[in-house]
Amino acid sequence: EHACQAAIHTIQYGLPVARIELLDKLQVKACNAYSNLTLAELPTLLLEFHGSKAFVQEQSETFGEIVAEFGATDFNWSMDSEKRNELWAARHNAYWSGTQLRLGYDT
Numbered sequence: 192e193h194a195c196q197a198a199i200h201t202i203q204y205g206l207p208v209a210r211i212e213l214l215d216k217l218q219v220k221a222c223n224a225y226s227n228l229t230l231a232e233l234p235t236l237l238l239e240f241h242g243s244k245a246f247v248q249e250q251s252e253t254f255g256e257i258v259a260e261f262g263a264t265d266f267n268w269s270m271d272s273e274k275r276n277e278l279w280a281a282r283h284n285a286y287w288s289g290t291q292l293r294l295g296y297d298t
């Protein structure tokens with residue numbers, strides 16, 4: 192619920208996010224197993240900002256302040272493309288990782 196409230200507040204604040212997506216803790220667990228990640232198995236918001244480095248940094252810091260108000264225990268962001276790709280790997284593989292939750296399902 193806190194992650195959803197943080198997302199709503201982010202939009203109401205007018206923070207210009209290019210995309211914002213929520214993974215619940217079960218989906219994060221599945222993504223970790225499927226993609227060999229080590230994300231904390233908690234509700235997780237994934238965001239993308241567009242713009243100059245200074246603009247993205249400012250928006251990321253503002254978002255960090257917003258989620259802290261809603262009890263976020265961890266906040267990671269990066270302008271490094273390799274690190275960003277790692278952060279988005281969970282989202283890109285969410286469908287396939289989710290299929291692994293169903294016993295007997297063969298992709």
